[in-house]
Amino acid sequence: MKNMKKTILYFGIIFFCFSFFISCLDYDDLMGTFESDKNTEYAYNSEWADNIIEGTSDNSEIKKITIEGQRASVFITTADIENIQYKIEGLPDFAITVKLKGNNFYIIEHDLRRRNKYSRSWENIIAHIEVVLPKKNLLDEVNVNSGTDNLQIQNIKSKRIKIRGGVSSSQIENIECEYFSFDAGIDNSMLNNIFCKKFKLDCSTGDIEIENLQVKDIAVIDASTGELSIKNSYFNNPDIDLTGRFNFDGFFAGDVILNSGINKTVINLNNSNKINSFRHHGSTGEININNFECKNLDVDLSTGNTFYKNVKAEIAKIETSTALSVFENCELKNSYFDLSTGKIKFSGLLKGETEIHPSTGSVNFLILDSEKNYFVEVIDDSSPKFNINILGGNTYGEKNAKNKISIYKSNCKFDLNFKK
Numbered sequence: 001m002k003n004m005k006k007t008i009l010y011f012g013i014i015f016f017c018f019s020f021f022i023s024c025l026d027y028d029d030l031m032g033t034f035e036s037d038k039n040t041e042y043a044y045n046s047e048w049a050d051n052i053i054e055g056t057s058d059n060s061e062i063k064k065i066t067i068e069g070q071r072a073s074v075f076i077t078t079a080d081i082e083n084i085q086y087k088i089e090g091l092p093d094f095a096i097t098v099k100l101k102g103n104n105f106y107i108i109e110h111d112l113r114r115r116n117k118y119s120r121s122w123e124n125i126i127a128h129i130e131v132v133l134p135k136k137n138l139l140d141e142v143n144v145n146s147g148t149d150n151l152q153i154q155n156i157k158s159k160r161i162k163i164r165g166g167v168s169s170s171q172i173e174n175i176e177c178e179y180f181s182f183d184a185g186i187d188n189s190m191l192n193n194i195f196c197k198k199f200k201l202d203c204s205t206g207d208i209e210i211e212n213l214q215v216k217d218i219a220v221i222d223a224s225t226g227e228l229s230i231k232n233s234y235f236n237n238p239d240i241d242l243t244g245r246f247n248f249d250g251f252f253a254g255d256v257i258l259n260s261g262i263n264k265t266v267i268n269l270n271n272s273n274k275i276n277s278f279r280h281h282g283s284t285g286e287i288n289i290n291n292f293e294c295k296n297l298d299v300d301l302s303t304g305n306t307f308y309k310n311v312k313a314e315i316a317k318i319e320t321s322t323a324l325s326v327f328e329n330c331e332l333k334n335s336y337f338d339l340s341t342g343k344i345k346f347s348g349l350l351k352g353e354t355e356i357h358p359s360t361g362s363v364n365f366l367i368l369d370s371e372k373n374y375f376v377e378v379i380d381d382s383s384p385k386f387n388i389n390i391l392g393g394n395t396y397g398e399k400n401a402k403n404k405i406s407i408y409k410s411n412c413k414f415d416l417n418f419k420k
Helices: 002-024 027-032
Strands: 052-056 064-068 073-079 085-089 096-101 104-109 128-134 139-145 151-164 170-183 189-202 208-223 227-236 238-242 245-259 265-281 287-300 306-319 325-333 335-338 344-351 353-357 363-367 374-379 385-387 403-408 413-418
Touching: 052 096, 064 128, 073 139, 104 128, 208 245, 227 238, 344 403, 403 413
Parallel strands: 064 104, 064 139, 073 128, 073 151, 139 151, 151 170, 170 189, 189 208, 208 227, 208 238, 227 245, 238 245, 245 265, 265 287, 287 306, 306 325, 306 335, 325 344, 335 353, 344 363, 353 403, 363 413, 374 403, 385 413
Antiparallel strands: 052 085, 085 128, 096 104
């Protein structure tokens, strides 16, 4: 019920935000941002199409940059220069504010067209803002708010970087900072070569592709209905809350929190072995998680089919639900299984002491070890259908065996087998 309420809330928020965008931006504005050939002759700002506003900052010690876009595309990069250089095309002077306040530099675009003016297809605003920063300067903060056109940022070093995407696509690459925050817009985004200590990502309806994202301290991701794809990346202490599709190929470390969503999730961790705790709360979407080791594994599943493969844990707590749960080639120590009505299939090793509390679902455990290394105890005197593939009775094996499995009877079909 909690997951259902959360899902309904997500969709409600998304619908409200999208409706708000549409109320502020007419249909032709949205469509105009995707045109490859932008003809300024029929643009709303056509009379200023050739107007250029350009200049250089007077202060080479600027520490904070703020760019506020509305309708113009925004491009920010660095070069071997002494002062900030800027160039703005297609807008009148009164639609742009450029100011220097102490060590803070601002470029603010004002919306040229009245929000309540009816727009025709030839009245898109076509403009461009370009800012070049000194490569040698380490900035304290860079703030960029994009509008309805494309955003491109590259080769920036700063202590803090905060970016808010707009309606159109965003491309961000070659970033070094201590704190990076990206609030993605409703179109697609691409991030490449991002190196930071703290990372925060809020995704909306657009798809996001990320490659080579290296996060040293903590990574916080809140992903909505779009698809988020991340590869060749490293996350320390990731806190991931998903609704949309999610694909990750890289490494986790530290304490992992994963709330999987209503769509498919695929995570390949490439034998990550520096994970302290891995806490996973499932939802309705299918999830596949492969190839990692951790000290503490805590899995609480819902109605989505779940597949874990090649996982090792020193302590494990597994709670299943009504769906299929598969643990393939896993090695779990001191484990506790609280099983529900869904089917569970386990293959691998159960080391130390293991408790299994089945319900009415089908249970199948294949231990990839000799039965001589296990003492099996069946607790409670009810009579479920058991097929343990060993001698009858409530116990099997030597009590001083290296590993112990305690099975609490319930009304289910329980298969326990050993690979000799």
